[in-house]
Structure formats: structure tokens, C-alpha cells
Amino acid sequence: MNFDGILCGKCNKEIDNQCYYCTACYNKETDLIKKGLMKFESNLEIFKKSDYNLNLEERRAKYMNYDGILCEICYNQISKWNYYCIHCYNKETADAIKKGHMKFGSNFEIFNTFDYNLNLKERRVKYMNYDGILCEKCNNDIYKWDYYCTLCYNKETDVIKKEHMKFGLNFAILDCNLNLKERRAKYMDYDGILCEICYNQISKLNYYCIHCYNKETDAIKKGHMKFGSNFEIFNTFDYNLNLKERMRKYMNYDCILCEKCSNEIDKQYYNCNNCYNNQMIINKCKVCFIGNNDNCCSFYEFKQYLENFSKWINENNVFKTSKVGISDYDLDEDDRRVKYKNFDYILCKKCDRKYHYNYCYECFDEKIREFSPKLQDYENFYFKVYKKETNELRELKELQSILIDYKNIYFKLNSNLGIFKQIIQKFENTKYYVLDKKILIDNIRYNGVHNCWRKLRSYCCNCYDREIDIIEKKRMEFGKCKECLKIHEDLDGCLSCNPKHFQRDFDKWTSRNEVIDKLIQDNQLSVRRYGLLEWIPYDKFININYIAEGGFAKVYSALWIDGQIRKWSQLSNSWRRNGSTTIALKVLNNSENISEDYLNEIRFLNEVSGYMCIIKCFGISQDPISNNYALVLQYMENGDLRKYLERTANIIKWDQRLNKIYDICLALNNIHVHKLIHKDLHPGNIFIDPTFAYIGDFGLCMPANEILSNFIKKNIYGVIPYMAPEILRGKPHTLASDVYSLGVIINEIITVIPPFNNQPHDHFLALDICRGLRPNIREETPTSLKELIKKCWDANPENRPASKEMLYVLSNKLSEYKNMPLKLSYNLNESNELQSHPLATYMSRPLNFQNLPEPINCTDQQEFISSRYTKRIRTGQVNTIYSDECLDCIIMDKD
Numbered sequence: 001m002n003f004d005g006i007l008c009g010k011c012n013k014e015i016d017n018q019c020y021y022c023t024a025c026y027n028k029e030t031d032l033i034k035k036g037l038m039k040f041e042s043n044l045e046i047f048k049k050s051d052y053n054l055n056l057e058e059r060r061a062k063y064m065n066y067d068g069i070l071c072e073i074c075y076n077q078i079s080k081w082n083y084y085c086i087h088c089y090n091k092e093t094a095d096a097i098k099k100g101h102m103k104f105g106s107n108f109e110i111f112n113t114f115d116y117n118l119n120l121k122e123r124r125v126k127y128m129n130y131d132g133i134l135c136e137k138c139n140n141d142i143y144k145w146d147y148y149c150t151l152c153y154n155k156e157t158d159v160i161k162k163e164h165m166k167f168g169l170n171f172a173i174l175d176c177n178l179n180l181k182e183r184r185a186k187y188m189d190y191d192g193i194l195c196e197i198c199y200n201q202i203s204k205l206n207y208y209c210i211h212c213y214n215k216e217t218d219a220i221k222k223g224h225m226k227f228g229s230n231f232e233i234f235n236t237f238d239y240n241l242n243l244k245e246r247m248r249k250y251m252n253y254d255c256i257l258c259e260k261c262s263n264e265i266d267k268q269y270y271n272c273n274n275c276y277n278n279q280m281i282i283n284k285c286k287v288c289f290i291g292n293n294d295n296c297c298s299f300y301e302f303k304q305y306l307e308n309f310s311k312w313i314n315e316n317n318v319f320k321t322s323k324v325g326i327s328d329y330d331l332d333e334d335d336r337r338v339k340y341k342n343f344d345y346i347l348c349k350k351c352d353r354k355y356h357y358n359y360c361y362e363c364f365d366e367k368i369r370e371f372s373p374k375l376q377d378y379e380n381f382y383f384k385v386y387k388k389e390t391n392e393l394r395e396l397k398e399l400q401s402i403l404i405d406y407k408n409i410y411f412k413l414n415s416n417l418g419i420f421k422q423i424i425q426k427f428e429n430t431k432y433y434v435l436d437k438k439i440l441i442d443n444i445r446y447n448g449v450h451n452c453w454r455k456l457r458s459y460c461c462n463c464y465d466r467e468i469d470i471i472e473k474k475r476m477e478f479g480k481c482k483e484c485l486k487i488h489e490d491l492d493g494c495l496s497c498n499p500k501h502f503q504r505d506f507d508k509w510t511s512r513n514e515v516i517d518k519l520i521q522d523n524q525l526s527v528r529r530y531g532l533l534e535w536i537p538y539d540k541f542i543n544i545n546y547i548a549e550g551g552f553a554k555v556y557s558a559l560w561i562d563g564q565i566r567k568w569s570q571l572s573n574s575w576r577r578n579g580s581t582t583i584a585l586k587v588l589n590n591s592e593n594i595s596e597d598y599l600n601e602i603r604f605l606n607e608v609s610g611y612m613c614i615i616k617c618f619g620i621s622q623d624p625i626s627n628n629y630a631l632v633l634q635y636m637e638n639g640d641l642r643k644y645l646e647r648t649a650n651i652i653k654w655d656q657r658l659n660k661i662y663d664i665c666l667a668l669n670n671i672h673v674h675k676l677i678h679k680d681l682h683p684g685n686i687f688i689d690p691t692f693a694y695i696g697d698f699g700l701c702m703p704a705n706e707i708l709s710n711f712i713k714k715n716i717y718g719v720i721p722y723m724a725p726e727i728l729r730g731k732p733h734t735l736a737s738d739v740y741s742l743g744v745i746i747n748e749i750i751t752v753i754p755p756f757n758n759q760p761h762d763h764f765l766a767l768d769i770c771r772g773l774r775p776n777i778r779e780e781t782p783t784s785l786k787e788l789i790k791k792c793w794d795a796n797p798e799n800r801p802a803s804k805e806m807l808y809v810l811s812n813k814l815s816e817y818k819n820m821p822l823k824l825s826y827n828l829n830e831s832n833e834l835q836s837h838p839l840a841t842y843m844s845r846p847l848n849f850q851n852l853p854e855p856i857n858c859t860d861q862q863e864f865i866s867s868r869y870t871k872r873i874r875t876g877q878v879n880t881i882y883s884d885e886c887l888d889c890i891i892m893d894k895d
Helices: 022-030 032-040 047-053 055-063 088-093 096-104 113-117 122-127 150-155 159-167 181-185 210-216 219-227 238-240 243-250 273-277 287-289 299-315 335-338 361-386 390-394 396-404 421-447 460-464 470-478 498-504 514-525 597-608 641-645 655-673 737-752 763-770 783-792 803-819 884-888
Strands: 044-047 068-071 108-110 132-135 170-175 191-192 233-234 256-260 323-327 345-347 541-550 551-560 565-569 574-577 581-590 617-622 629-634 686-690 694-696 717-718 846-848
Touching: 032 150, 088 096, 088 191, 096 108, 096 132, 150 159, 159 170, 210 219, 219 287, 335 597, 390 514, 470 694, 498 514, 514 597, 514 617, 541 581, 597 617, 641 686, 641 737, 655 694, 655 737, 655 803, 737 783, 783 803
Parallel strands: 044 068, 108 132, 170 191, 233 256, 323 345
Antiparallel strands: 541 551, 551 581, 565 574, 581 629, 617 629, 686 694, 717 846
């Protein structure tokens, strides 16, 4: 309800309807909590001392919905502009670090004195992600638009030191002997330039010291300061030369100074404006003053200018005849873009409406119609003047009468200024006008710039919106197959006709291996959206560079010239490809006579290729020199997970670690959903790109349903720290053994330190793992995540969670984990924690262990005693120290 007045129930005084609380009672109240309740009622919150650990964004998110915030210490109101208590902040005088912590939370940094050696760009990169920056010397705030301490800067008296503070090492002293072009070339990359004489800063607009220039009285010295050695004196007798002769004489100089008054010469007509304006000449145009009378106001020169102007207009013509294409809605979007690429617009055959998929034709047409009349007037004026005789054009009234006919370009002529010069100047200004309009129109036509918010589609939006038939709408949007006449369901085109297109090309390629040929052909004949394989000739790769070597293969990076097949083009009757793509070539050792078993990696990888966070396989190739076959795989620029963790140990953030963990869980779940087991999961087989983590290397992968039926005990293969204890004992791989490896990897991502890197990877380590030894878990790890990791590496496979359950738990907990105020510190560069034991091996290899005990869990990892150092002898209580020398007799490497 709307009341005319509101009275306080306590003191009966009127309440201001702007604030809706009694200011009289409020001012009398001494209890700050009660004052806050009077002002904000229940929508009030206390800003706790621990909240200073939050950064500004986190504080806003926490308190944005409260009307009032009170400081826990002094109960003063906290402004929503600052999100810190100004009263407590001002009281804190001794410790600037504490003040910075109050103001910015943990997201602030100290600007060290040696940071002044960085240039501005390097300073921005280093400090851009911090909310606040404090000066190491005086503890004052450093503003992000300066990136230097203004207080220290203003105190400093040495000009060189001041510029060093302002620009780092990226400043230079100006050399006045250079001309303007040389100065620009020399100093364009410097953040600051100083004058050699007065040390004032020099603007990049001028490239000379304005302070020294204004103090200097000698015109020659001023010219040298301003233009270097590239200037000349315009002598009085040069007025006897005509314009062309003057231009030829002085055109290569940056500046020309008048001999008489030392002012700069006008380079349009090569005369001194100062001397001209001081002449007592009446009714004589400027052209007469600057040249011979015979050439002054020459109709023929003017006529020549008009001809050149007309040519310029034609060269910059925006009114060329439009090239029109008729819409073909049977083509898909990519084919339409190719077909209509050189057309100005497309005419819808349904409604005759003009449209284009790259720009708004209506905006383009509107600007053309707006621009057309003025440019047309200039052209008509040119033709009318061109037909006049010389004597007629010398008459001011005659030209004025012609101009009156053209309202878009009309201007009043002044006989004292030279009538032809005025027209030429006007036409010169028109060039800028035409160019500006042309840029605007070209921005619409070629850059898609428009402000009308109309949709840009490869079909007529007007017809599409009015169409009620769903099938026809799909045809307009996605096209129609001209072979089977089916309407495309999406942008991928006609999947059902793809096998026919592939089959037609079967006789055009061969791998010279029947097994590989059949594998690729079977893949291409199956109607699949993802996981397409093809035979790729080796000469399609360039820039091949060695990356690394694994157990069974060497890996190279290369540029695939054609790129992956995208879809079939009905327009060109060929495959449309993605173009040049960087890929990884995995060349399989000794694969010239490749067996069917060796192709398991391709077969199993192809089943899951295209799913999230799993390396894509594009096809197979063959090295013509070694005849070894190669897998063409998705390239990961950041390498494998182990190298990534080593490289980013001290900089990768908590939320980035969680994202990598989630990606790996998602990938493993996609593998298990297809009833496949990876069997060799470790950081060397996990790859990182700028966005996601991917699982790759399916060399040991196998179907889950072959575990019991076809399992024959062989030598085990893998990396010991990541292998489940039952696998070390020679049991068959299961989905649960993959989950064990996943748990170890998750822990490594959090700790950064490779598991068991401080000891040899031998029989004793395998024995300890069976006895319950597990990698250390960091104390800071969230409790629920700790429990999940421990479940993953439970000694009993049946107690381990499925990958689906892992993904479900992480999906529900991911936001909670990310919002935890957890900051893991890794001072690994200062320690040897990342240094591995010489006999610690993180590359997959064949292993053969015997007589390992039944796996058990160890509840207290701190009390675990390794089998490596003590062993109880049956006949007594003697402790025997075992040497690493016995490694060779325990693990037998197989060829």
C-alpha cells in the first residue's frame, strides 16, 4: 500500500520513505548489531575474519544477495564497492602485507624491485591475474594501468632511473640525426624514448623533443630536431618554378622550410602560407601567387585533375553490377558457401527475397542507397564541367550556377582563394568521404559487420520461419542427398550414402597388407559418424619431427596436408577435408609384416574414437624407408601427463588439476562402456592439450568378455607403481584393475610426485604392493576424495568402485571441490622430490614375478616396513639387508 506518512512505533517520529527506518532511533542506538538490524532487518550478514582469505570475486559471490554486511571485528558497515572493512584497514598501519590481504584476499602479489627490469608487456603477463599488486619497497598499491609504483617514481630524482621504473629496460635515447622514417623503424618497439639533452619523454606521434624544440630559436636547428637530416630550404627563386618542377625537386624531403620566414612549406602547392597571408594582394588567387601567371588557374590542369578524379571514382566503384545466384536448398551448408562465394547475393527461389550467408544484404543495400546520390552528383558535376569552355569556367557565376544543381556537393566559391583550387580541395575531401563509406560498406559485405541483429543463414530466414512442414525446414537448413533423395538430418550430410562413396575408391589405394585393407574397408563400409579410418599415403605428411620412443613404437609430429575427411560434397563430387592438420605419427617397430594381433590397438581405439577425452585415430600409413606401419593420431601439443606435471608442477592450479582428473575418469568410463579394458593405464599413456586430458595408447587393450574365455597366463606387462596387486601376481586384467591404475594417477595429479620414485621398481616393490603399500596422499586433499582414491586401490578388486561410479561421484562433487579454499604449495624446484631413483622405471616393460603373496590392505601406511630392508628368517630372528644387485635375478626383461 502507498501511505502518505510512516511513524516510528517507538518514538512516533516520521520515518523517511527513502530509507524506511527511524534515523532518530538509529542515531541514539549504540549497539552496532542492533543498528544493522534496524537498517537491514534480517538480510544482514557478518563479514568474518576468515573471509579475508577469499579473493574479491569470491567475496562478491558470497555477499552479493545481502542488503548489509558488518565487520566481525569492529561491527562497522562494509561497502559493497570494496568488500573489506575500511575502518580496520585504516587502523592497520604497520603491516602492509596484512593490508593487502584484507583488501585483495590471497590473490595479491608483491612487485619486486627486479621486476623493473621487465618491459610493460612482461609485467602485464606476470601480474594480470592478481587483484592487487603491492610495491616491495614502500608497500603502496601499484595500479594495473601503470605497472610501476607512482609513489617511488615521484620520489626518484634521477631521470634515467625513473624511466627504468616506468618502462623497464625497454627504453632508448633519441638520435636526432635520423630522419622520421629511420626514427620510426628504430624506436617503434620501445615503450619509452628519452631526449638526449633534457631527458624528457618523447611522444611516438612526433619523434622529437617538443620541450627542446620550443626552447630553440634557430629555425635550421629546429628543422634538424624535427626531421633529422631529411629537410631542405625553399629558396625565394623557387617560386619561378611551376608545381611539377617544385614537386620533383622537393618530394623526397620530410620537411621544407621557407628561406624567408623559416615556416614549414605547404606540400600541396609548395608555397609558404605565412608569406602568402602577409602579402598585400587583392583579388588575386593563391595559385597566382605561387606560380607563373601563364599556368595560374589553368583550365587544362583543372580538366586533367577531373579526369584523374573520374578514374579514381571508377577504381573505387561500389556500384558494380551485382552477381546473383539462385538458391539451391538441396545442397548442404558447406556446398552452398562454396557455390555462392563469389556472388553478391542469393535470390530465394521461393519468395524472390535477396539474402546472403556472410553479411546482411538489407544493411548493405541501405548503405548503398544512402551513399549513391552524393557520389552520383560528383560524377554528374564532372561531366557537366568537362564540356564547358575555358572562358566560361573562369567566370565565378558560371561555376556557381553549375554547383547549385547538385545539392549533395554544393558549396560557395570565393574568388580571392582561387576557384579551381577550391573545387580540387572539395574533390580531394570527397576521396576521404568515398573511402570512409567504402570501408563501411565493405565491412558489411566482407566482414559481416551489421547492427540489425538479423540472423545470417545459408537459407532464406523469411521462408524458413513461415514454413510449417518440418521435412522442408530440414531440407532448407541441411540439404538433401541427390543420390538417395533423403533429407539430411543434420550438418553431417547423408551418412547412408558414404559407404558407396568409399567403396568406389577401394581400387585406388592399398596398404599391401590384406589385414589392414580389410580393417579400413570394413570401417568405411559401416555407417558411423565418428571413428572414420583411411589409408593415408606417407607423402601427404610434411615437417616430420621426432618426439619420443615407447616400448613398441617411435612417435613423430607431422603436418597432414589434406587433413581428416569431414563429409561428402555433392557440389564437387568428392570428399571435403579439414585442411592442414598437425598430427602424431606412431610408427610401430618391426611392423613390416604386421600381424592381426598387432592391429588390436587400431581396432579397439577405433571403437571409442571420437568419444570425449579419447585420442582420435585418423588412419594408417607406412614409412616408405623402413616399411613400418604408422598410426595417424590426434596431436597433443603439451605431451603426456607426466611431462605436463613436471613442467607445470609449481604453476598448475587446484581447479585445473580437478579438470584433468575429471577428463581421465570420463575417458576411462567411455572405454569401459564399450566393454574394453585398457590394461596399461599410466601418465605416459595420458595426453594433454590446452583444454582437455585424453587417454591413448591402446596397444594392450582387450575386450572385457575375453578375460576368462581366452585368457592364457603370460608374462605380465606394464609399469609397476600403476599395476594392481592381482595383476602383479599374474591374474587376468579386469575393469577393476584399470580403476586401480586410475586411483594412483589421480593421487599423482594432486601430489605431482610420481609414485614410489625413491626406490627401484623391482620384485621388492611388487612384494610391498601386494602387502598393502600405497603412494602417499597429501594431507590437504579433500577427505571424500581421499576415501575415493583409497577405494580405487583396495586390495580386493570387488571393493573398487566402477568407472561409472567414479564419474558420478566426481560430477556431483566437482563444484564443491573447486570452491574449497585449498591452495596446494609445491616448492619442488627447491627439493629433490621429483628426482627418481636410477632403477625406477616409468616405461611399460615385460615383467615376471613369482610367489607373490595374496594382496592385503595396510591400514597404517606410516608404519609399513618394506620387504626391501628386512626379512624374517624362519630359523631365527636375524635381519638381512638386501642389495639392489639382485634386481636382475628377480625381473626378467623379455625380448
